[in-house]
Amino acid sequence: MDSILHRLRGKLEVDSEFGTFLGDTRIRLLEAIEQHGSISQAAKAVPLSYKAAWDAVDAMNNLADQALVVRSTGGKHGGGTQLTDYGRKVVALYRALEAEYQAALDRLTASMNEGEASDLKQFRQLLKRMSMKTSARNQFAGHIVGLRAGQVDFEVRIKLDDDNEIVAVITGDSAENLGLSIGMEINALVKSSSVLLLNDPNLKTSARNQLWGEITRIHDSPVNSEVTLAMKGGKSVCAVVTHESVERLGLAVGEQACAVFKASAVILCKYS
Structure with missing residues (x-):
């Protein structure tokens, strides 16, 4: 069979027992919150619905040891939403791990290019079986x-x-x-x-x-x-x-x- 000519590209996901805790979409949401200071503006930038954005923030805060996002009310400039110091550290760590993850995939691609095309299909099936989600809100x-x-x-x-x-x-x-x-x-x-x-x-x-x-x-x-x-x-x-x-x-x-x-x-x- 022809060797694999495609590059494996992936997005890093940090999973919990309940499914994805951190992934590309949630990290981009956190980055947008840091940039805009507003959940509605951040949701538009990702893009996500306003409700989906808040659901994601709630899920992350519930599963993290410390809050990643906090709401502020009142003040000179009114209320808003912002990342905590812990939230900024999590984003920075994720991006660093993402770079290492892609480098590992590049090495895997080089190795699999020397084998059979079916190897990649089996690999994808394995990743799919390892994923798990829950309907509990x-x-x-x-x-x-x-x-x-x-x-x-x-x-x-x-x-x-x-x-x-x-x-x-x-x-x-x-x-x-x-x-x-x-x-x-x-x-x-x-x-x-x-x-x-x-x-x-x-x-x-x-x-x-x-x-x-x-x-x-x-x-x-x-x-x-x-x-x-x-x-x-x-x-x-x-x-x-x-x-x-x-x-x-x-x-x-x-x-x-x-x-x-x-x-x-x-x-x-x-x-x-």
């Missing part, structure tokens, strides 16, 4: 700070940051398979449809997880609405509730609300 990374074994269930306390913790209840078999231990980094998934919203601090609920934050976005539709809360520390949580619930609770951007979900609604996973 809320994706958190944290460290285990508490473990309690019961007769049937296993309770896991996860510290997301200095201000927020969540609790998961899983089976004993699942805990054993994951090899859980204090201090271990763990990833938590929560479907947005499993999250309820409250805005009365005096209301009691049996749900173990209660994350308070400021409503930053409400994506409304005739039946359901997607509501995003920004928590202290830069992380966020998203809930999908009925349009009627939004109106009944009087939910509005800038107001405080609490995201409530059961410990049994939290799915845990870790890097292999």
